[in-house]
Amino acid sequence: MATSSAPLAPRFPVLETKRLLLREITLDDAEFWMRNFSDPDVIELTAYEPPRDLEAAKSEILQFCIRPFRESTGIRWGIALRGNPDLMGTLGYHQWVREGAHRARMGYDLLREHRRKGIMTEAVRAALGYGFTTMGLHRVEALTDPANAASLRLVERLGFHRDGTLRENTFFRGRFIDDVVFSLLRQEWAAAAQANR
Ligand SMILES: CC(C)(COP(=O)(O)OP(=O)(O)OC[C@H]1O[C@@H](n2cnc3c(N)ncnc32)[C@H](O)[C@@H]1OP(=O)(O)O)[C@@H](O)C(=O)NCCC(=O)NCCS
Numbered sequence: 489m490a491t492s493s494a495p496l497a498p499r500f501p502v503l504e505t506k507r508l509l510l511r512e513i514t515l516d517d518a519e520f521w522m523r524n525f526s527d528p529d530v531i532e533l534t535a536y537e538p539p540r541d542l543e544a545a546k547s548e549i550l551q552f553c554i555r556p557f558r559e560s561t562g563i564r565w566g567i568a569l570r571g572n573p574d575l576m577g578t579l580g581y582h583q584w585v586r587e588g589a590h591r592a593r594m595g596y597d598l599l600r601e602h603r604r605k606g607i608m609t610e611a612v613r614a615a616l617g618y619g620f621t622t623m624g625l626h627r628v629e630a631l632t633d634p635a636n637a638a639s640l641r642l643v644e645r646l647g648f649h650r651d652g653t654l655r656e657n658t659f660f661r662g663r664f665i666d667d668v669v670f671s672l673l674r675q676e677w678a679a680a681a682q683a684n685r
Contacts, residue, residue: 496560496623503565503614508607510565510614513553513578517566518545520575530597533636535660556582562592567611576602579611581619590626592619608642620674631667643670647680
């Protein structure tokens with residue numbers, strides 16, 4: 489189990505699933521990053537403005553991917569199909585509390601042409617396995633806009649519990665938005681993994 493002083497892993501952990509390779513995101517992925525985070529849905533549903541240009545995309549990769557892993561404060565994988573290095577989306581953990589509560593928040597996004605094919609279900613399952621084992625998490629949480637039907641369904645089908653609503657918790661483009669909080673506990677994940685064997 490990871491402790492607060494130890495690095496998460498000496499090398500970036502690549503995860504493999506039946507169809508996918510979850511790999512490190514590098515500055516060479518700036519074009520993908522720019523395209524992915526310029527999608528109107530992704531902007532609206534993640535409540536995050538798109539990068540202005542490739543340099544801004546590189547800064548975001550440093551801020552949200554490279555530094556968190558280097559400093560062991562979180563991890564974000566790029567999602568690719570096995571045998572094709574091009575990224576289709578990202579997912580990962582941030583707001584990682586390594587001592588005591590052992591919790592982290594999960595985020596995910598996918599280019600629209602790859603949606604509704606079960607890709608994020610497969611990717612999140614792999615990331616949950618990593619989180620509950622190697623990262624030693626006790627609780628994984630996901631916050632979502634109540635209007636985000638895809639995200640709501642994704643976490644529900646993965647067995648997350650709906651904890652409640654943080655009213656007007658996010659402010660984006662001039663309006664306050666609710667966040668629905670979902671969580672999955674280690675024992676729930678372990679029971680589901682056991683049942684699916
Ligand atoms: C949320 C998102 C990552 C889902 O990825 P995905 O690979 O399309 O999801 P999956 O194909 O694994 O589908 C998971 C479940 O959600 C359902 N679903 C997917 N898209 C849906 C939609 N637009 N409306 C309703 N249900 C949807 C699927 O049918 C599936 O449920 P089922 O197994 O009961 O059929 C993707 O829609 C996305 O990137 N959206 C924009 C970014 C975003 O919203 N990020 C999350 C911010 S909180």
